[in-house]
Amino acid sequence: MLALQLLVNGLVTGSALGLVAISFSLIYSTTKIFHVAHAGVYTMAGYVAWSLASRGMPDVVTLVVTVAACMAMGALIQHQLYARLERRRATPLVVLIASLGALAVMQNVIAAIYSPNILQFPVPWGSQMVVLGGVRLTWTQILTVLASLAAYGATVWFFHRTILGKQIRAVASNPFLAEITRLHPQRVYIIVVGIGSAIVALPGILVPLDLGLQPYSGITPLLTATIAMIAGGIGSITGSFVIAVGIAVLQNLSLLVIPGEWSIGITFFIFVIFMLFRPTGLFAAAR
């Protein structure tokens, strides 16, 4: 009973984490940039949505505007920061540090405007309970799973069935060749970061809707998602998603056997060991 509830909770957190992993994986496999500032976009989504919802905007409008805002922010960072650094032939270390800087800026602007306190979404239907086969879930949790699966499906479809998606994958696998064949890698990068930012807006809204909003809590999910991305194999959308869900379920179920405070520590510990022995991941796509 307890195990079942923990499992279901793990599936919920895991599917949100899965979207973070997919979006980050898309950006990383295409641009090769470790876009830490992604955690900032994730955080921003929650606050933009909260601001709109608090002003009485209809939920659909809130969703659309938030996704659009995140898309714009992601594209902005790519266009104004990363592209410039690329033109100056910056090393990956430099780009990473710049991304860290962008993250710090975003988190602290948010904290300055909204205060560092935990904020609650004014959405009453979200916390109503549903009981399914002995397991208790809120509507928000159910929505999280459904939205994540939908977004995952849409992403896979987009990248394997549409022309733009295929172009992006082409650029990802070989930017040099893509440049020659006039696929404009820089433009593709902006599109991909935009798409990735749009995707991450979903868990960015849904998780705080469930648990409350804070400015500094974006980095841990991002790092866990990165672990999922690497373990799932860079370039594999399905791999990232599945492993992310797996990690969340594992963290929840592990409570049955180990004290709670170690569950996050154990995840990173396993990851470090993993890196020593199988760094290419479990579902490695052909690179």
Place this chain on the structure above:
Amino acid sequence: MDFLFSYIALAEVYVLLGLSTNLLVGIAGIFSVSQAAVFGVGAYIVAQLLMTETMGFVPAMLVASLVCIALNVLVTLPSLRVSGDYFVVTSFGIQLLATAVFINWTQGTGGANGLPGIPPPDLFGVMLETNAQLVMLTTVSVGLGCLAFWLIMRAPFGRLLRAIREDELAVAAVGKGVLQAKVSAAALAGAFAGSAGGLYATFLSFIDPVSFDLDASILLLTMVVVGGARTLAGSIIGPFLLLALPQVLTFIDIPTTIAASARQLIYGVLLIVFMLFRPQGLAGEKL
């Protein structure tokens, strides 16, 4: 006067950390956001040894340095097996794992409560209790550290490290031990960080996990980036400048509710601006 002394002493501790980070990140090119974790280990070891009266200050520092050397080597081993970006995540993971241990391993670290009442350092039987005496200790330590750093950079070992930074393959092709060089650099960085930890613990007489978390690692990175990568001058300028920043800010009339966010914001902006326009920092070489 005491205030000036405490500022100088603290800045000097961070200079040692700057030297450590510069060795690891700037010179050996091993991206690490886990230096604060090693710093913490050094601090906790010296604190526990002094509090349980197991040994005096100097032997405790030696023990801490040795442990941190071993730790740093262990921690950078994954980087030597996997390339660049994989290690970034591993480094984040190590830092978060270390924070989890600091907070949860109550017997060893006092947990979230920290370790209060750390005795002052003793040197040849003399207790160093006043700020003036402590500053002398830190200044001497920093002097030794800088001398060591300078000598290393001048020695063939230093040239080897630089060469590895420029072109690792070429160095390997010539038959020089790339692995050994990197491991040695990591070991040295560990010694610096561990000593810094011991000085920090005895100077503040109280340590807790908050001083050794991810934010601290990012601050270290910022110090190195702003001060200047890979140089001695940079390792000194960065910490002094960045520790002075909060004090300078208090003279400007920022509403106190946003002062800390403002400070973090400035760090973030500094990172971005420096990476865009002066990646070598104020006194460094190109990163």
Place this chain on the structure above:
Amino acid sequence: MFRSIRFGLVLAAACFLTLGSVTAETIRLGAILPLTGPGGLIGTQQQKGIQFALDHINAKGGVRGNKIEVVFEDNQAKPDQSILSFNKLVDLQSLPIIFTAYSGPSLAMAPLATRKKVLLVNAGAQADALAKASPYLINTLPTIGDEIAVLSRWLVKNGKKNAAILFENSAAGISGRDNYITHFKAAGGTIIAQEPTQFGQTDFRPALLKLAASKPEVMLVSITAAPQQMAQQYKQLDLTFAVAGTTFFQDPALIADPAAEGFLHTQLQSQSPPALAAEFKQKYNAEMEFFVRQYYNASNILFTALDKVLEEKKPITGENVRDAILKIKRFSGLVPVVFNSNTASVPFDLNVIRGGHDVLLEELKVQ
């Protein structure tokens, strides 16, 4: 001859008046509080409490004609920042008295306070270690141990013998947990499970589920952040055991939330008379919350002590003010306190949250 006598008298009177009068100076105090960062919410309340007290005392002309001024420093609840600020206030500005908050920073500064004979006034932190940390640290509220001892006895007496502990992995949370274990057992109860959560984390479901699996009669809570989220998730999981906590449950968002119905908690007696609360609201556009009241009260305790020190014509030093506080012992004010030691005894009640309000259940006596 009369002329010279009169002249002499006038001269003497003039001398007497000039020498005997207290030259009105400003008395400056310090405050090192978390004005930003995760502790910022509480720190700014504390700051407002001090500010409010200053408004009142200075409107009356200060303490014996001396205006009071407070220099605020932000430490983000970090110990190393606190030490830098402490040195700055004491060495650069020679301040003899400093307000402090949060257990970690207070414990860090305590040894320094002893060394430099600076009085530290804590009106918010409750970790047990604070009681003995320094002879120069005055706590105007009891450490958490007293509240928990009394709470435990009450719970066991009322039939709740098996308890599970939910605690925050922070200095305050762990102190609470340790106290629950000691006192609940001493009262005759049993602790059957305990689960930690991280400070700032808002997903309590796994911890709640795990505690629920051990089937406790009551859950003892020691968290300082996100109590409302905890309550909501407790309700969502349809848990039915009793929930008990300490003064940290006095969170307006929690009290107003229907999920917290029936939650028990100890509450340090502290109420603001409506007129005062209204005045505060008008000036600062906020409710006069717990920490506002605590630091308002502490400020007034300090002013009373300063008054006594000046009355005895002693210089204002940390040592003298501290001695004055301990000698005066009983302070009636917003929160009546008694100093039998460095740490105040304050009566507290057992409250229950009903219908969106915090309601008095029983007045408790500290043994």
